[in-house]
Amino acid sequence: MKHVKLFEQFVNEGAFVVWYEDQDGKHLLGTFHNKKAAEKYKSEEEDEMLNTKGVKSVGMMSKEMWYKKEAPHINESKTLDRDEMMAWLEQYLGFVSTSEKFNGSPEGIWISGENGDKYKGKRIYDYYSKDHKNREFGVLIKWEKELNERGWYSNWYDAGTVMIYPI
Numbered sequence: 001m002k003h004v005k006l007f008e009q010f011v012n013e014g015a016f017v018v019w020y021e022d023q024d025g026k027h028l029l030g031t032f033h034n035k036k037a038a039e040k041y042k043s044e045e046e047d048e049m050l051n052t053k054g055v056k057s058v059g060m061m062s063k064e065m066w067y068k069k070e071a072p073h074i075n076e077s078k079t080l081d082r083d084e085m086m087a088w089l090e091q092y093l094g095f096v097s098t099s100e101k102f103n104g105s106p107e108g109i110w111i112s113g114e115n116g117d118k119y120k121g122k123r124i125y126d127y128y129s130k131d132h133k134n135r136e137f138g139v140l141i142k143w144e145k146e147l148n149e150r151g152w153y154s155n156w157y158d159a160g161t162v163m164i165y166p167i
Helices: 002-010 035-050 063-069 082-089 099-103 141-149
Strands: 016-022 025-032 057-062 096-098 109-112 152-158 161-166
Touching: 016 035, 025 035, 035 057, 082 096, 082 109, 082 161, 096 099, 099 109, 099 161, 141 152
Parallel strands: none
Antiparallel strands: 016 025, 016 057, 096 109, 109 161, 152 161
8 A cells, every 4th residue: 555655654664653633633743663752752742732723632653553544545546757746846846856866866856855945835844843733744734745646755865855756
């Protein structure tokens, strides 16, 4: 299942996830290799998150349970090849190139995560963002859904560099 592949790459093989729930559903806050670290992070974030407007709950579960219950469904019917995807990205991003030109990695798209590019009036990539309502892993949720619908996903290389790969 493609959404499982996307999720595995996105969470860097963490065994546990910490999430919050609002009116739009559940969103990841972080992933952890062990339960103790996940529990500690959950307790640290819980008070702040529950005071955020619209947040109903904060929780933790195993990655396997997340796969079964919460991993996003990916629409496979709109998959774009790399050239089509790069053309689509160029409508929104100031810098778009191939991953081969960056580090020789095949099939990906290299973009800047620090240009301040916007999608529907909101900054797309912000590595250090604490805006958990609108972002997962520093990526605007609406943007990531658009990429996923086209068969692609964002992957931070470092705080200023993003690679976009096919799912």
